[in-house]
Amino acid sequence: MLEKKAGKQTSQLQKFPSIIATASIVGPKEGKGPLADYFDQAVDDEFWGEKSWEKAESKFMREVLAKVVSKASMAMDALDFVIAGDLLNQCIAANFGIRESNIPFYGIYGACSTIGEAMQLGAALIEGGFAFNVACLTSSHFCSAEKQFRFPLELGSQRHPTAQWTVTGSGGIILSAEGDGPYITRFTTGKIVDMGIKDQNNMGAAMAPAAADTIYAHFEDTGLSPDYYDMIVTGDLGKVGKRITEDLLSSNGIRISKLLNDCGLMIFDSKQDVHAGGSGCGCAATVFAGFLYDRLKKGKLNRILFVPTGALLSPTSVQQGETIPCIAHAVAIENTKGVNQ
Amino acid sequence: MQHIMTKNDYRKYVDKVSPNSKTVRNTLRAFVVGGFICMIGQFFMNSFKQMGLDQEVTSSLTSIVMIFLGVSLTALNLYDDLGKFAGAGSIVPITGFANAVASPAIEYKSEGYVLGIGARMFLIAGPVLVYGISMSIIAGIFRYLLKH
Known part of the structure; x- marks a missing residue:
């Protein structure tokens, strides 16, 4: 068991x-x-x-x-x-x-x-x-x-x-193992999701189904409702991917538009000429380590679901005409330890 | 998830929600900048002709000057900004070809002169050369066959 x-x-x-x-x-x-x-x-x-x-x-x-x-x-x-x-x-x-x-x-x-x-x-x-x-x-x-x-x-x-x-x-x-928080209370490990997107210039659209899949699985597995969290923050979906994730989840009965944020949209200003937003391993990591951790420590946020997203392509796979497999991992971070059943 | 789109439906949906490039604006910019680069080329060509040089020397000298300008602007970190603004307008003229050769040379200098600059210099321009030269050979064979 x-x-x-x-x-x-x-x-x-x-x-x-x-x-x-x-x-x-x-x-x-x-x-x-x-x-x-x-x-x-x-x-x-x-x-x-x-x-x-x-x-x-x-x-x-x-x-x-x-x-x-x-x-x-x-x-x-x-x-x-x-x-x-x-x-x-x-x-x-x-x-x-x-x-x-x-x-x-x-x-x-x-x-x-x-x-x-x-x-x-x-x-x-x-x-x-x-x-x-x-x-x-x-x-x-x-x-x-x-x-x-x-x-x-x-x-x-x-x-x-x-x-x-x-x-x-x-x-x-x-x-x-010891410390006064914030704590990792639960996590949902993503599956590889590939919805057939080939365009490496539209990574948000490639990754959105993976993000939606993991977020959906998180609530399905835990029985929690989305508003349990103060913020659900994805890694680097950008403008296009964030919108698609909202749509995909809402068609499955999970409405998180008010809670959903994206590190790729938070790290840059739209005037900084970054098109759909930021991306990269450093995107979710720096936004969490810098901004989100500060908000948690100061009690401005108490429960977040942090969902970094990844496009698992390589230059070779793109040149060989492969579609882009993607993944998202969700980590729940809370200021109180809570009780898991 | 319960409601999952087919890959085909998803692709159509993505096309609908993804913003497209601003084609009209980009085409206009390409026209203006591309035309301006060609005007600079024409200016040098006319000047060389006025200096009394023959057609062949004039063409070669004009190309050399334009390539020099393209490479210099690349080295000065300016051609990428021009390209971002003008798109095809700065890619199609010979200055764009010079940029396509110079930019990987700068990028791969960290891998050394042989395997870096030497091997990677034609990363982008290589296919243009391969197919350009191949097509000119095929065209030459046709011309020969038609003449004889």
């Missing part, structure tokens, strides 16, 4: 891992956005003193790990695991960013949903008694992502209105 499992996809926690610290470092464009005041640091040069975009992205991750550990007032050694991921081939930003830390490491890939995946795995490690402190980190970099997934930066081309802008930045959190 699995006493911690609810329905098909949801895990109900009983030890309630606490998020004891967060840290976020972002790039220049994000540092001019509406959430600028909530980030720990905004660097003004995308290279950040390094010789390549990839090296700069690793530095983002390395510095965020150092910062989050120092904000938690703990020694690096006190971490039992680091779980990290990014968008680059073979996850080099994470692998190279973490290599000097000397801590047991899980490198994971869930595209832009990676921070959700990391939080779920970290919470499960603590819940299972395998770890006391776990750091979860992700990063993305506009320039390295453009280089890998699209065109060289200096190429004079136009972007489609449904295209999204990869966030430059890294966000990290530390989960601990």
